[in-house]
Amino acid sequence: MSKRTVSMVLTTLIIGMLILIVNSNMETTGLIDTIVVGADSTTIEYESGLEKGNTPPDFELSTLSGDIIKLTNYKGKKVVLNFWASWCGPCKAEMPHMQNYYVKYKDSTNVEIIAVNMTTEERGRKSIEKFIDTYGLTFPIPLDNDGEVMDKYKIMTIPTTYMISTDGTIKQKIIGPMDEKTIKELVDNLD
Helix, strand or coil: CCHHHHHHHHHHHHHHHHHHHHCCCCCCCCCCCHHHHCCCHHHCCCCCCCCCCCCCCCCEEEECCCCEEEHHHHCCCEEEEEEECCCCHHHHHHHHHHHHHHHHHCCCCCEEEEEEECHHHCCCHHHHHHHHHHHCCCCCCEECCCCHHHHHCCCCCCCEEEEECCCCCEEEEEECCCCHHHHHHHHHCCC
């Protein structure tokens, strides 16, 4: 395993354990503690091109069904750009919240959730398909087959989410899982 993969796995395990401790008595769709969500955009060191107010790197990836997802095609919409993997505990905690939010608000709030699967970190295509089926995910899920997008966005911890406004610029970066209430608040604050 590469150092990057080991680092990502350890970070994900730590976050996952914190979530399990905090949410041990809550249902899957219960609130996720905002202390775990805790990544304020003012405290994150961004790489060049990923700062608040910058236009994020464009990408073109295909989904399991072969649909092409290109980030710049979503300019004019609010975008929740999420990076995840099927083995990630915090990703598993977050996905029901993302799906619930998407079903309730995708049309009324001009929002799109794009959940980029870090395919190079997966155990095969079947793991991704099973995860999508298990959680009934209906938002676009492009596959980062070669890790290029993960590298462009400097993803070290998952889940990581970029909140992108209608003008196509980054407004916030969140490291860790979000619950439905947090997603709604973040999207409502996008312009």
